[in-house]
Amino acid sequence: MFLLGAALLHAGATDLYLRYVKAGLQPLLLASGAVLIAAALATAWYERKRTRAAKAASASASASGTGAGHTHPEPRISWLLLLPLLSLILIAPPALGSYSALRAGTALQKPYALGTLPAGDPVPLSVVDYASRAAYGQGRSLHGRSVRVTGFLALDRTGTPYLVRMALNCCAADAQPVKIALAGKLPPVLQPDAWLEVTGTYSPKATHDPVNGGPIPYLSVTSAKPVPTPHDPYDETWNN
Amino acid sequence: MAITEDAPPGATERAPARHPSDQGDRRLSSPLVLTLVLLLAVLAQSPIRGALGTPLMQSWMTVFVAVTVQALPFLVLGVLLSAAIAVFVPPAFFARALPQRPALAVPVAGIAGAVLPGCECASVPVAGALVRRGVTPAAALAFLLSAPAINPIVLTATAVAFPGRPEMVLARFLASLLVACAMGWLWQRLGRTDWLRPPAHGAHEGATKGEAFWNSVRHDTMHAGGFLVLGAMAAATLKAATPAAWLRTAADNPLVSVLALAVLAVLLSICSEADAFVAASLTQFSLTAKLVFLVVGPMIDLKLFAMQAGTFGRGFALRFAPATFVLAVVGAVLTGTVLL
Numbered sequence: 001m002f003l004l005g006a007a008l009l010h011a012g013a014t015d016l017y018l019r020y021v022k023a024g025l026q027p028l029l030l031a032s033g034a035v036l037i038a039a040a041l042a043t044a045w046y047e048r049k050r051t052r053a054a055k056a057a058s059a060s061a062s063a064s065g066t067g068a069g070h071t072h073p074e075p076r077i078s079w080l081l082l083l084p085l086l087s088l089i090l091i092a093p094p095a096l097g098s099y100s101a102l103r104a105g106t107a108l109q110k111p112y113a114l115g116t117l118p119a120g121d122p123v124p125l126s127v128v129d130y131a132s133r134a135a136y137g138q139g140r141s142l143h144g145r146s147v148r149v150t151g152f153l154a155l156d157r158t159g160t161p162y163l164v165r166m167a168l169n170c171c172a173a174d175a176q177p178v179k180i181a182l183a184g185k186l187p188p189v190l191q192p193d194a195w196l197e198v199t200g201t202y203s204p205k206a207t208h209d210p211v212n213g214g215p216i217p218y219l220s221v222t223s224a225k226p227v228p229t230p231h232d233p234y235d236e237t238w239n240n
Numbered sequence: 241m242a243i244t245e246d247a248p249p250g251a252t253e254r255a256p257a258r259h260p261s262d263q264g265d266r267r268l269s270s271p272l273v274l275t276l277v278l279l280l281a282v283l284a285q286s287p288i289r290g291a292l293g294t295p296l297m298q299s300w301m302t303v304f305v306a307v308t309v310q311a312l313p314f315l316v317l318g319v320l321l322s323a324a325i326a327v328f329v330p331p332a333f334f335a336r337a338l339p340q341r342p343a344l345a346v347p348v349a350g351i352a353g354a355v356l357p358g359c360e361c362a363s364v365p366v367a368g369a370l371v372r373r374g375v376t377p378a379a380a381l382a383f384l385l386s387a388p389a390i391n392p393i394v395l396t397a398t399a400v401a402f403p404g405r406p407e408m409v410l411a412r413f414l415a416s417l418l419v420a421c422a423m424g425w426l427w428q429r430l431g432r433t434d435w436l437r438p439p440a441h442g443a444h445e446g447a448t449k450g451e452a453f454w455n456s457v458r459h460d461t462m463h464a465g466g467f468l469v470l471g472a473m474a475a476a477t478l479k480a481a482t483p484a485a486w487l488r489t490a491a492d493n494p495l496v497s498v499l500a501l502a503v504l505a506v507l508l509s510i511c512s513e514a515d516a517f518v519a520a521s522l523t524q525f526s527l528t529a530k531l532v533f534l535v536v537g538p539m540i541d542l543k544l545f546a547m548q549a550g551t552f553g554r555g556f557a558l559r560f561a562p563a564t565f566v567l568a569v570v571g572a573v574l575t576g577t578v579l580l
Contacts, residue, residue, distance in 0.1 A: 028313035029312075031313065031316075032313040032316035035457075036316065039458050039461065043454060046451045083304075084304065084309070087301055087304070087305055093298055093301035093302040093305055096302055098295075099295035099298070172302050172305075173307045173310070173508070173510055176518070213524060
């Protein structure tokens with residue numbers, strides 16, 4: 001139990017937790033880790049007190065039957081708690097990648113309104129932002145400017161490359177991909193799950209996700225360079 | 241541990257005398273086994289990593305860890321609350337706060353669910369503590385069902401996920417409350433207390449309040465946590481292994497689509513604060529089908545079923561879960577046809 005609390009604290013204090021849950025949960029994670037550790041310490045403390053008391057009691061020889069029912073050993077099911085603990089400490093599974101992205105349909109939704117473009121040339125945009133501008137605004141709000149988008153690569157069965165970012169609301173279990181199909185000048189070797197920073201311009205071409213029929217806009221790429229996995233691998237624009 | 245669990249068959253007079261030493265063995269063995277398991281895992285690290293290298297296993301692990309990590313803070317919150325209820329709130333308080341007649345207590349408890357801001361993992365231990373504290377089971381169950389669905393956080397999330405459709409929020413609130421009350425009344429009419437097996441703890445005579453509080457926290461966390469892990473494993477398996485393409489074929493028929501989303505809600509075990517976004521992304525389904533998803537999900541899913549089985553006993557969960565499922569589907573469809 002102490003270990004579990006410590007593992008939660010560790011995951012919360014480092015950026016590890018961002019692989020699994022949204023950033024807003026960090027204080028909760030830290031607090032619950034602290035509570036678990038406190039509970040473990042309290043248990044140890046009372047246990048020690050009780051064994052001392054029990055020694056004193058057994059010296060005066062009395063009631064053993066009532067004392068036996070007093071402590072409950074942990075139920076056997078709690079051993080299962082070791083599994084996530086071990087996988088968190090030893091393996092620390094990576095954030096969801098192209099495998100999950102291709103199995104789920106794009107989660108693009110019609111935005112409330114398209115805001116003004118941020119400054120810069122090329123314009124830095126998130127995958128979700130570009131996709132909604134391209135799919136629902138016919139690219140008009142992009143004004144023909146070139147954009148820079150960061151996401152990971154996924155290749156479907158026909159070899160079409162997609163730039164994907166998983167959008168998540170709470171934890172990785174509800175993460176959903178938002179996809180942009182890539183066309184134009186691409187690096188010769190495409191490695192699935194590799195993170196890319198792509199610069200390109202709006203392309204009027206669009207397609208539909210084979211999984212759920214959602215819209216997937218195209219981006220005509222002018223240059224692409226590999227980048228390290230970002231600090232927070234998920235897109236959290238939908239969390240308010 | 242399994243070896244010491246069963247009392248020796250020939251134990252008669254000597255059994256009580258042997259008990260203390262048994263307890264001592266068990267307490268000794270549990271940390272010992274823990275250390276051994278940890279050591280083994282560290283030693284076998286690289287083969288384990290190799291076996292888990294395939295993308296399927298990796299995404300399984302990620303979802304599994306994510307569900308557990310995400311639910312643990314809420315579980316701890318629920319456990320703290322339930323321990324506080326069990327230790328610091330006198331039973332007389334509930335007798336006064338709730339109406340005397342169980343039929344009236346059910347809707348009151350259902351609406352009281354609106355104040356517990358958390359997802360479903362928090363509500364199971366709290367409901368368990370309420371039952372132990374002498375609240376009518378029917379009322380506690382109504383609370384258990386309504387709390388994760390109608391609290392302000394969840395309703396706000398629903399409003400955000402369905403922009404321009406405030407009737408969805410209203411429909412979710414009404415349908416969830418309706419089903420929770422219906423389940424409460426159903427339990428009051430048909431339920432039998434012997435189906436319920438609240439864990440026999442809480443009688444810590446002679447223990448200080450602090451000790452009882454921490455004991456309850458520890459016990460509930462270990463217990464409900466184990467079941468949470470079980471549910472998370474099941475949910476991760478389904479998330480990683482079922483093809484989403486099945487859903488497309490299901491969406492064409494209105495009846496099938498309602499049933500499909502109801503089953504999906506059970507299988508996916510998504511936190512009730514997030515399920516609205518997932519429902520919104522299932523674009524090919526009708527609004528009523530999405531409402532079913534939103535009503536069924538917080539009331540019954542794999543993770544919840546496992547936790548209920550742990551808290552109230554398997555006999556209870558086996559009867560309660562299907563009834564909840566049916567009622568939730570019917571209630572959501574009715575509300576959906578009227579409102580949407």
